Amino acid sequence: MPTTVDGVHSGAPCGGSPPRCPASSSQPSRSGRGEANLLLGGGFRTPRHDAVEAAKAERAGRSAADIQAEEAAQVPTGRLGAVPEFAAVGAFLCSDRASYRTGTAVRCDGGLVHSL
Incomplete structure (x- = not known):
């Protein structure tokens, strides 16, 4: 469902819960390895994020x-992430280097969420 955040329209839903993964990490995939991993992002510098900040300002x-x-001060690394960092x-x-990693939720948020 599209949302509006700080006056800027977004096609992405907002929420604090990670998406539900339909596959179980115990189910083999077509490649023979379990591939049910989640990549959880935090604040990243994007054109949309810049538009939200501009509207807020x-x-x-x-x-x-x-x-x-102010936003950067809330993140333990002291900055928002860059999209290439999330992509990496x-x-x-x-x-293949992560082929044995399965059924995990990996945070890429600069330490924003203070839990494991």
Whole structure:
């Protein structure tokens, strides 16, 4: 269901729960390895995220840089992620080097979620 976040329309649903995976990690895949892994993202610098920050800044009468600094301060790494960082983790999970890793949820969020 499409949502609106801070005045910016999104086709993606919002929610705090990871998506449900229809396959069980104990079920073999066509490739012979279990492939039921989840890649859980956090805040990433994207054009949509920039638009949300700009809308938020405009409503508050502040600069986008101020809003960006506040958001970055909430992440233990002190910054939002870059899309290539998320893609690299996803590429690893799809690679032969991760072929024995199955039934896992891997966070790529800069430490934003304070749990294992």
